[in-house]
Amino acid sequence: MKILIKNGRLVNPATKINDIMDILIEDDKIIEIRKGITAETDKTINAEGKIVTPGFIDVHVHLRDPGFEYKETIKTGSMAAVMGGFTTICCMPNTEPVIDSEIMVEYIKLRAKREAFCNVLPIGAITKGQNGEELANIGKMINAGACGISEDGKSVLNAAMLKTAMNYSKMFNIPVMSHCEDKSLVAGGVMNAGSQSQLLGLKGISNDSEDVIVARDIILAKSTGAKLHLCHVSTKGAIDLIRDAQARGQQVSAEICPHHFTLSDMNVVDYDANTKMNPPLRSSDDVMALREALKDDTVGIIATDHAPHGVDEKNCEYDKAAFGIVGLETAFALGNTVLVEGSWLTIDKLIEKMTINPAKLLGIDKGSIEVGKIADIAIIDQNCEYEIDAKAFKSKGKNTPFDGYKVKGKVLYTLVGGKIKVEEGNLNDN
């Protein structure tokens, strides 16, 4: 099977290429990249006027399987992924049961092999049951195919426990993906603490609840030498701490979610729980600090924290509603609209933060379009303007604050291992 992608603009930050190129794929591999390829092919995709990028890699996704299949499954979550141009997604371990053993890692891999539309890499828990008391089978999980460890959904609050996990994780050279939240400071908060929470009478989540754990984890990573990756950074204080650590020569990786660089707490209105997530939408000062951090490369990764929920879990009292929003099907469009159109990032930088940088964090041979590599590719119309329609999401979760939001940039094709999963913007589900 040969596929030729013709006349597209190849944007491949890993090799610093931004030029019109043809790409020839045979079976699952890229076999030729140059201008003006003419070859006998089974299919030719005319990508004129479009950009061709490596398939996106999302290091932070909740697939809800096992245990919460009414919210999402590996099948529906990966369908949403390819619709958004993602070809590899990492799923967080806060399922029921928790992904804290090699058996659970094998389960995810088996499910993914049967029904996934893209590559799925499980992330193992740091502690058994995410209870913060005993180390999970980290080594066995890594040997079974886990790509990192995380307690996502909460922090390992016992510093000694986290320090042991960090120390142990070094043997496997895996990222420790840290969710930073001091529960005692959150104290039942449901949105950012600020003038808007005061106006709405909702209990606030202060920036310091995130910042103190970011500081602690940076310190522990320094003393253990662990590969620290900070999940969904949302505050200016956290950015300052990361920047300071990097200036001192410490390797600290971090990710920012599209909703955090797009919206502020002023978008929390009418007690609509589709604006409720953790960390919360922060102040406009924080939003600006996040955009700056992406611009100056303090933060190298954009991740979605895709968090699907059932309808009733959002259509209820704000305090009762679940935290989290879906993100896979809106991530690129928001990045392109807010960051590229807003002159914060070049398109190359945006793609870099969604492809090669996450690949490097995970230590996987993906995120670059080069001869000999697996053909994980997205083809995008960067200029296509449209309104986001939550009802059309392939994810089971329709919980997004971006329904009806005007954006620019649409994924037209997604190829996973040389197979066309999205064609002309439609899911290829046969």
Place this chain on the structure above:
Amino acid sequence: MLNRKDVLGLRDMSKAEILEILDTAKEMKKRIDNPELRVCELKNTSIITLFYENSTRTKTSFALAGKYLGATVQDLGIATSSVSKGESLIDTGKTLDQMGVEIMIMRNSLTGAPHVLAKNVNAHVVNAGDGANEHPTQALLDLYTIRDYKKNFEGLKVAIIGDISHSRVARSNVFGLSKLGANVTLAGPSTLLGGLHKLGVNTTSDIKSAITDADVIIGLRIQFERQKTMSFPGVGEYRDLFGINSDLLKYAKKDVLIMHPGPVNRGVELSTEVVDCGNSVINIQVKNGVAVRMAILKLLAKGGEKQ
């Protein structure tokens, strides 16, 4: 006539609407003392009270307000209803809607719960207190009481003192008083002030300065039940540092009004002397509460836009 479906808070209510309610309440008040004046304007109007949180005065006040207008008032005992079987607020609301309820009066411990209910039912929804958000009818009765004595609000110095951060009464009063031109100061221990300065009012922990030249002092109950961890060392320290007693009261204007939404922790936020002094209108507030609630029920039932 009040041109709205629901009364959820004073944050989104205009000055004109507030004044219309206060004016109507004035007429209603006459009926409380004089049963012959209790014309049954709301005969055949079906009202239900849903109190997800305990209350004596607010619930009784609403029930009597409805009855004085001739309405049928029913209480949904939350503990014995399907709510205890896990029924969602939206489903409970839709059920009551089908039974022909015209006005739902709800108290709930969750901020925004009445807003969620209002969006999902045809009936009018009146907020009788939601979480630490708003308690509009309490603020309206406070405004009514203040206007009764002070005639107008422009430039009035109002000190609200006590457990500010847990108080929906303080918040609704801040919204209402600010709209009417009063100068509001919130006072209490720094740990109970929250971030309320962000609403554009003065905040201080210096009780004496808050009281100095005050026209109105509203004491707030220390809500021990809402404090997950104590925000001050104890009742004794609170009384000594922040309690209002006769000595402090000397700094206020001679004709200062002493108010409190009740129930009072006597000897904590207000000394017994202050509660019972000649400037105290705490009991009169209760009567005005019935009048204000009658006004709201009448205005909603007669003029409010129903969905």
